[in-house]
Amino acid sequence: MTTLTDPPKESFRLSMLIYDTRYRSMTIQIIALIGFLLLLGMLVTNTAQNLATLGKEPSFRFLGEPASYDINQRLLEYTSRDSHLRAALLGLLNTLVVAFLGCITATILGVIIGVLRLSSNWVVAKLTTIYVEIFRNVPVLLWIVFTMAIMIETMPAPRAFKGENPVATMALNDSVAVTNRGIYIPEPLFSRSLGDVHLLGQGSMRFDVSLDLIAIVLVLGLSLWGAAKIKLRADKIQEKTGERPRTWHTRLGLIVVPTAVLLVALGFHFGYPELKGFNFKGGTHLRNSLIALWLALSLYTAAFIAEIVRAGILAVSHGQTEAAAALGIRPGKIMSLVVLPQAMRVIIPPLISNWLNLTKNSSLAIAVGYMDITGTLMGITLNQTGRELETVLLTMLIYLSISLSISAVMNWYNKRVKLVER
Amino acid sequence: MKNTVILGALTIAGLSAGAAAAGTLDDVKARGKLNCGVTTGLVGFAAPDANGEWKGFDVAVCRAVAAAVLGDGSAVEFVPTTGKTRFTALASGEIDVLARNTTWTFSRDVDLKFEFTGVNYYDGQGFMVPKELGVSSAKELDGATVCIQTGTTTELNLADFFRSNNISYEPVPIETNAEAQQQYLAGACDVYTTDASGLAATRATFESPADHVLLPEIISKEPLGPLVRHGDNEWGDVVRWTLNALITAEELGVTSANLAEMAGGTNNPEINRLLGTEGTLGEMLGLSADWGKNALSVGGNYGEVFADNIGEATPIGLARGLNAQWTEGGLLYSPPFR
Numbered sequence: 001m002t003t004l005t006d007p008p009k010e011s012f013r014l015s016m017l018i019y020d021t022r023y024r025s026m027t028i029q030i031i032a033l034i035g036f037l038l039l040l041g042m043l044v045t046n047t048a049q050n051l052a053t054l055g056k057e058p059s060f061r062f063l064g065e066p067a068s069y070d071i072n073q074r075l076l077e078y079t080s081r082d083s084h085l086r087a088a089l090l091g092l093l094n095t096l097v098v099a100f101l102g103c104i105t106a107t108i109l110g111v112i113i114g115v116l117r118l119s120s121n122w123v124v125a126k127l128t129t130i131y132v133e134i135f136r137n138v139p140v141l142l143w144i145v146f147t148m149a150i151m152i153e154t155m156p157a158p159r160a161f162k163g164e165n166p167v168a169t170m171a172l173n174d175s176v177a178v179t180n181r182g183i184y185i186p187e188p189l190f191s192r193s194l195g196d197v198h199l200l201g202q203g204s205m206r207f208d209v210s211l212d213l214i215a216i217v218l219v220l221g222l223s224l225w226g227a228a229k230i231k232l233r234a235d236k237i238q239e240k241t242g243e244r245p246r247t248w249h250t251r252l253g254l255i256v257v258p259t260a261v262l263l264v265a266l267g268f269h270f271g272y273p274e275l276k277g278f279n280f281k282g283g284t285h286l287r288n289s290l291i292a293l294w295l296a297l298s299l300y301t302a303a304f305i306a307e308i309v310r311a312g313i314l315a316v317s318h319g320q321t322e323a324a325a326a327l328g329i330r331p332g333k334i335m336s337l338v339v340l341p342q343a344m345r346v347i348i349p350p351l352i353s354n355w356l357n358l359t360k361n362s363s364l365a366i367a368v369g370y371m372d373i374t375g376t377l378m379g380i381t382l383n384q385t386g387r388e389l390e391t392v393l394l395t396m397l398i399y400l401s402i403s404l405s406i407s408a409v410m411n412w413y414n415k416r417v418k419l420v421e422r
Numbered sequence: 423m424k425n426t427v428i429l430g431a432l433t434i435a436g437l438s439a440g441a442a443a444a445g446t447l448d449d450v451k452a453r454g455k456l457n458c459g460v461t462t463g464l465v466g467f468a469a470p471d472a473n474g475e476w477k478g479f480d481v482a483v484c485r486a487v488a489a490a491v492l493g494d495g496s497a498v499e500f501v502p503t504t505g506k507t508r509f510t511a512l513a514s515g516e517i518d519v520l521a522r523n524t525t526w527t528f529s530r531d532v533d534l535k536f537e538f539t540g541v542n543y544y545d546g547q548g549f550m551v552p553k554e555l556g557v558s559s560a561k562e563l564d565g566a567t568v569c570i571q572t573g574t575t576t577e578l579n580l581a582d583f584f585r586s587n588n589i590s591y592e593p594v595p596i597e598t599n600a601e602a603q604q605q606y607l608a609g610a611c612d613v614y615t616t617d618a619s620g621l622a623a624t625r626a627t628f629e630s631p632a633d634h635v636l637l638p639e640i641i642s643k644e645p646l647g648p649l650v651r652h653g654d655n656e657w658g659d660v661v662r663w664t665l666n667a668l669i670t671a672e673e674l675g676v677t678s679a680n681l682a683e684m685a686g687g688t689n690n691p692e693i694n695r696l697l698g699t700e701g702t703l704g705e706m707l708g709l710s711a712d713w714g715k716n717a718l719s720v721g722g723n724y725g726e727v728f729a730d731n732i733g734e735a736t737p738i739g740l741a742r743g744l745n746a747q748w749t750e751g752g753l754l755y756s757p758p759f760r
């Protein structure tokens with residue numbers, strides 16, 4: 001039972017949409033939205049109309065036509081008779097390779113430099129500060145072009161390795177050749193190879209994977225899983241009895257022996273690069289474009305990661321370190337057991353965004369002729385077919401998918417290590 | 423409500439803007455300047471000289487067109503384009519005409535919607551290697567590293583040549599001629615391949631050109647010529663007949679030396695029509711009567727332009743070969759001015 005009467009009901013007038021603060025923001029937002037949609041619609045219809053007058057209606061048929069150009073760095077088998085779609089696939093793999101390699105080296109370097117920047121050693125701290133400032137403040141494109149120029153101009157050409165008294169010689173017991181076309185390193189070979197398995201059919205998307213590789217990964221994976229199980233058991237025994245059984249030799253054996261046996265069974269050996277004709281043959285060729293891009297992206301991104309790591313470590317209160325020291329934990333262990341695990345929570349979100357940056361920056365590959373997705377699909381294919389709109393849209397879609405996948409995985413990981421608040 | 427009306431009007435304006443982009447000739451006249459797409463730098467064909475002035479065989483086409491339309495061969499804005507950016511520059515309207523060693527092909531003409539207005543150089547793709555490699559034929563290039571400009575016909579020919587001869591190679595994709603030159607001279611590639619004329623022009627800028635040889639094989643047909651956007655026939659005619667004027671002038675013996683005299687009237691009606699003292703050819707093109715004389719007054723006729731920029735007396739030293747007049751056993755054959 002209430003004695004209060006309802007306030008008199010205001011009748012709604014149209015002018016209230018503008019003068020009444022309760023409705024005004026809503027009105028403005030709706031008008032802005034309509035305007036935005038109209039603008040978008042205008043852009044789309046205008047583009048479609050102009051393309052139609054040019055006689056260039058969007059079509060993706062070109063993807064099935066033969067690409068007719070060659071790609072130097074091929075992770076899958078490819079000839080110039082393959083389709084533009086397959087050329088794009090090879091480009092995508094090249095993007096993923098350089099992004100993957102770059103993220104790993106940038107992270108390792110970044111963590112080391114970030115930790116060293118906090119060193120109490122004045123020289124070390126200053127040197128790493130200089131590193132960070134130099135790399136962070138020069139555009140990455142310049143680093144890429146610079147690295148490439150240094151490799152081309154200062155390393156010997158393959159023909160310098162020729163003759164009785166060659167100007168240049170191979171390194172590491174004649175197994176590695178450093179040239180201005182890149183670095184040739186020994187390649188793993190199998191004399192009793194299991195062959196390839198054909199995934200995804202025989203068409204443009206065919207994806208042949210070496211069965212040897214699959215077997216090695218499987219065996220190694222099983223061994224690691226077994227070793228983890230043994231460790232878990234040892235942990236349990238330690239918790240129960242306070243005594244830890246010695247397991248490292250069984251674990252080590254479990255990891256090494258099955259893989260080693262498999263490698264012997266497959267006839268594993270190295271193929272060494274050898275100068276034949278114009279170039280080194282055999283071995284794996286890390287092209288100068290790959291190295292330049294990989295190195296420059298890693299060094300550049302590492303500078304940012306170093307700052308993130310430093311900030312993360314500084315975010316862990318010094319009391320933690322002191323408390324750990326009071327418990328008698330050694331300094332190295334304090335870093336790895338107490339400080340870094342807590343710092344990780346601060347580090348991971350910005351680290352993800354740096355990985356995404358590195359991946360997107362890899363599209364600067366074009367500057368050194370690395371055949372990534374911008375070099376194939378958005379480069380030569382676009383140029384030879386004149387399908388600007390289609391290729392650029394596809395490329396944008398591909399980068400979006402890569403970035404969203406990286407974020408999804410890292411967000412999942414971030415959730416796992418996040419402090420669980422109660 | 424008002425917003426919608428404005429936006430609706432904008433939409434319509436946007437739509438009509440696409441259709442109204444046709445009259446390039448009027449645009450050029452109104453602008454008082456011709457926007458001409460050229461290379462980023464290939465001495466002999468298009469490159470700025472020591473005074474920053476663009477010079478070359480392709481540049482001469484731009485200047486002749488500017489003189490024909492505007493009466494001034496220096497009223498040109500040169501826009502450097504790479505093999506990859508040139509078509510976008512033309513299609514988007516950034517340039518009015520593209521004169522950049524561009525090969526006339528079916529797909530560029532039909533699918534990319536351009537119009538080639540003739541051929542100013544009949545070329546073919548060749549290979550250049552350092553002499554010290556001791557190579558005498560392109561078939562011996564198995565396993566070689568080859569510098570190749572991307573976005574060109576030459577990159578496709580290259581793939582076909584090596585595949586059909588069953589030999590392997592390592593392509594190094596490159597953006598501009600200058601970059602190719604740097605990589606080639608540093609030994610990062612064994613071979614540089616592009617149009618033979620481009621190779622000769624590039625070699626001429628080397629410190630010791632004699633240390634490099636052009637291999638005998640010419641693996642393709644590369645008819646190079648100026649091109650415009652498809653669909654603007656009036657503008658296409660202007661560029662086409664300016665080029666034809668240069669070629670016809672050589673055939674009829676009109677040169678820089680006798681141009682003034684001949685423009686006073688001659689016994690040959692075709693020369694008179696070409697130079698505007700007879701007939702109304704200029705008017706038909708939408709140009710002044712003396713357009714042909716203006717075009718010829720910049721660098722002379724085709725033969726003079728050739729000799730001054732890339733001919734045998736220049737460091738580039740190209741012989742006329744296929745580019746001689748049809749009367750001399752070459753392929754140059756302009757339709758009559760009638």
Ligand SMILES: N[C@@H](CCC(=O)N[C@@H](CS)C(=O)NCC(=O)O)C(=O)O
Nearest residue numbers: 461462463524525574575598599620
């Ligand atoms: N004719 C071929 C190749 C044209 C081309 O790229 N030529 C080179 C060398 S002859 C060039 O002009 N380069 C000048 C530059 O890099 O700007 C085509 O049209 O695709």
